[in-house]
Amino acid sequence: MTYQHPTMWVSIDCLVFGYDVSEENLKLLLFQRKVEPFAGQWSLIGGFVNENEDLLAGAQRVLKTFTGLDGVFLEQLSTFGKASRDPGGRVVSVLYWSLIKLDSIQKEVVNSHGAGWFDLEQLPELVMDHLDMTQLGMEQLRRNATTTPIGFELLPEKFTLPQLLRLYEGIYGKSIDDRNFRKKILATDVLVRLDEKDKSSSKKGAYKYMFDERKYHELKQRGYHLDFSIK
Amino acid sequence: MTYQHPTMWVSIDCLVFGYDVSEENLKLLLFQRKVEPFAGQWSLIGGFVNENEDLLAGAQRVLKTFTGLDGVFLEQLSTFGKASRDPGGRVVSVLYWSLIKLDSIQKEVVNSHGAGWFDLEQLPELVMDHLDMTQLGMEQLRRNATTTPIGFELLPEKFTLPQLLRLYEGIYGKSIDDRNFRKKILATDVLVRLDEKDKSSSKKGAYKYMFDERKYHELKQRGYHLDFSIK
DNA sequence: GCAAAAGTGTTTGTGATACACCCATGC
DNA sequence: GCATGGGTGTATCACAAACACTTTTGC
Numbered sequence: 001m002t003y004q005h006p007t008m009w010v011s012i013d014c015l016v017f018g019y020d021v022s023e024e025n026l027k028l029l030l031f032q033r034k035v036e037p038f039a040g041q042w043s044l045i046g047g048f049v050n051e052n053e054d055l056l057a058g059a060q061r062v063l064k065t066f067t068g069l070d071g072v073f074l075e076q077l078s079t080f081g082k083a084s085r086d087p088g089g090r091v092v093s094v095l096y097w098s099l100i101k102l103d104s105i106q107k108e109v110v111n112s113h114g115a116g117w118f119d120l121e122q123l124p125e126l127v128m129d130h131l132d133m134t135q136l137g138m139e140q141l142r143r144n145a146t147t148t149p150i151g152f153e154l155l156p157e158k159f160t161l162p163q164l165l166r167l168y169e170g171i172y173g174k175s176i177d178d179r180n181f182r183k184k185i186l187a188t189d190v191l192v193r194l195d196e197k198d199k200s201s202s203k204k205g206a207y208k209y210m211f212d213e214r215k216y217h218e219l220k221q222r223g224y225h226l227d228f229s230i231k
Numbered sequence: 232m233t234y235q236h237p238t239m240w241v242s243i244d245c246l247v248f249g250y251d252v253s254e255e256n257l258k259l260l261l262f263q264r265k266v267e268p269f270a271g272q273w274s275l276i277g278g279f280v281n282e283n284e285d286l287l288a289g290a291q292r293v294l295k296t297f298t299g300l301d302g303v304f305l306e307q308l309s310t311f312g313k314a315s316r317d318p319g320g321r322v323v324s325v326l327y328w329s330l331i332k333l334d335s336i337q338k339e340v341v342n343s344h345g346a347g348w349f350d351l352e353q354l355p356e357l358v359m360d361h362l363d364m365t366q367l368g369m370e371q372l373r374r375n376a377t378t379t380p381i382g383f384e385l386l387p388e389k390f391t392l393p394q395l396l397r398l399y400e401g402i403y404g405k406s407i408d409d410r411n412f413r414k415k416i417l418a419t420d421v422l423v424r425l426d427e428k429d430k431s432s433s434k435k436g437a438y439k440y441m442f443d444e445r446k447y448h449e450l451k452q453r454g455y456h457l458d459f460s461i462k
Numbered sequence: 463g464c465a466a467a468a469g470t471g472t473t474t475g476t477g478a479t480a481c482a483c484c485c486a487t488g489c
Numbered sequence: 490g491c492a493t494g495g496g497t498g499t500a501t502c503a504c505a506a507a508c509a510c511t512t513t514t515g516c
Contacts, residue, residue: 002319003266005279007238010312010323035234048236055312055323079310079325081241081286088233092241092286092323094310162495179497180479187477202494203487393468410470411506418504433467435513460505 009091012058013046013130015077015137016067018102018117019154024166026154027102028134031066031115033127037088043127044134045115046093059096067100068109073153074098078136085129097137099153145171146228149190152211160198160206161185168228188226190216240322243289244277244361246308246368247298249333249348250385255397257385258333259365262297262346264358268319274358275365276346277324290327298331299340304384305329309367316360324360328368330384376402377460380421383442391429391437392416399459419457421447 016029033043045066049058055076064070074096081092100106107117118124126134144150151167152159165181185191192212197205219226247260264274276297280289286307295301305327312323331337338348349355357365375381382398383390396412416422423443428436447457 003240003279003322005240006282008241008280009234009236010239010241048234049239049312049323051237051321052314054314055310076309078307079286081280081325083283083285090282091234092280092325094312094323160495177480178495179481182496183498184478199487203489204485204493204495205487206495391468408507409468410508413469414471415505430514433513434515435466435468437468 006090009089010049010055011046011091011093012049012055012062013044013080013093013095013133014059014062014066014074015044015095015097015133016063016100017097017137017141017154018100018106019167019170020102020117021156021159021163024170026120026170027117028120028123029066029110029115030118030124030126031113034114035088037086038127041127042124044130049094055094056096059094063096063098066110066113066115067106069098069100069106072098072100073150077133077140080129080133082129095133095136097140099141099150101154101156103156141171147225149211149216149226151228158194158196158198158208158210160208162201162206163198164209184228188219188228190219190226237321240320241280241286242277242322242324243280243286243293244275244311244324244326244364245290245293245297245305246275246326246328246364247294247331248328248368248372248385249331249337250398250401251333251348252387252390252394255401257351257401258348259351259354260297260341260346261349261355261357262344265345266319268317269358272358273355275361280325286325287327290325294327294329297341297344297346298337300329300331300337303329303331304381308364308371311360311364313360326364326367328371330372330381332385332387334387372402377458378456380442380447380457382459389425389427389429389439389441391439393432393437394429395440415459419450419459421450421457 018027018029020027029045030042031045033039033041045062047058047062049055053061059074060070063074077095077097079092079094083090085091102117110117123134145168151164154167155163161182164185165176165178168181169176190212191209194208194210196208198208199205249258249260251258260276261273262276264270264272276293278289278293280286284292290305291301294305308326308328310323310325314321316322333348341348354365376399382395385398386394392413395416396407396409399412400407421443422440425439425441427439429439430436
């Protein structure tokens with residue numbers, strides 16, 4: 001024992017936003033807490049940090065455990081440390097957030113852990129300060145969506161402009177002029193149009209696009225910063 | 232013991248940026264670490280979180296201990312938790328940052344704790360990951376200065392436009408066109424011109440201004456957001 | 463009267479907004 | 490041939506950037 005001070009539990013909580021392209025809505029991953037206090041109630045996915053585990057590694061482990069996913073967007077958001085936040089003991093929780101693409105495979109993986117995807121407008125009651133965490137995440141999503149290309153984390157690799165538009169409308173909760181949106185997005189020059197069309201939602205079909213990560217990083221290096229600000 | 236998991240030390244580190252209006256430069260508050268490992272080396276101000284102390288309260292305590300200040304800008308930035316970051320044990324450190332106005336009183340208070348103010352361009356070697364923390368703080372400062380009125384935290388209550396301009400030039404490390412700067416700042420309508428002049432740096436004298444917090448909050452409520460973006 | 467800093471206006475260009483029609487296709 | 494969603498262009502306005510001179514006053 002090197003330091004003469006109290007020690008605490010350190011936990012990770014992870015906000016996982018998922019977007020379902022076909023349903024066109026944003027969802028949040030929740031699971032039924034297994035330990036007391038609050039066992040059985042809905043909570044963000046989370047867990048305790050292990051002895052020799054970096055915080056980020058802990059977050060990656062938690063995410064992998066519940067979703068099977070590796071290597072997706074995962075970033076630290078904030079740390080919650082009110083002394084009274086957890087009646088089970090002094091737990092300081094580091095909040096991470098992740099953005100993933102929802103598809104049927106993902107939904108099954110998740111179900112196997114007693115977890116489920118909830119519409120953001122219809123969340124159940126959440127344990128402790130997890131609602132605050134969720135609100136913080138929504139703000140962050142809105143803030144970042146105008147400034148960075150996080151939106152693309154939520155869409156499949158190939159997507160159409162109408163899909164991207166509807167995602168942004170979902171994030172901001174308002175409608176966006178499609179002509180201006182196209183102009184602005186294409187002007188950034190980080191999208192590549194493919195020779196494929198997606199005909200699942202119209203007879204004419206919409207061109208599929210891909211996000212060009214290389215071009216984005218070039219731009220960012222040179223001091224650019226994307227601004228998808230809407231209205 | 233309610234949870235069957237390892238516990239850790241949780242510490243606060245606090246980045247304190249101070250601006251000296253007369254010297255016209257940004258400084259960072261450092262102190263000589265008192266405990267092993269690294270005793271005697273320069274470090275951010277910090278301390279361990281107490282048993283029943285909220286994280287924010289801990290940060291307030293640390294800040295007060297070293298500067299005597301209370302009620303100034305203080306915000307959580309990020310949490311550092313690499314397993315190997317502190318050779319003295321598993322310490323997860325929550326980083327806060329604060330912005331204060333430097334004057335002669337402040338400088339004396341601080342000296343009494345073996346602490347000192349350092350020019351940002353001439354920092355000594357810092358302990359552990361404290362240089363990363365400092366860089367994160369500088370980025371945050373630049374990001375926020377364009378978006379929120381944090382700049383005013385660094386200036387005395389009454390200040391002149393040339394002083395404000397030089398502060399921004401210091402933050403961004405480049406020169407700013409004074410005519411455009413005045414126009415932009417005054418257009419936001421959050422500054423009130425007083426009937427006083429500061430003649431300390433010119434014969435003509437420069438009008439003193441105050442930040443109108445009320446107007447700023449009104450604007451923010453209505454969805455505005457200040458944009459002092461420069462160049 | 464001159465040096466030194468404070469203060470002021472105009473022009474130009476770029477990018478945001480608002481807005482309406484044609485296109486391609488499956489049925 | 491028509492209904493459905495996909496795609497395109499233009500005019501206007503507001504704001505950012507570039508840029509040079511006048512004002513005040515202590516010495």
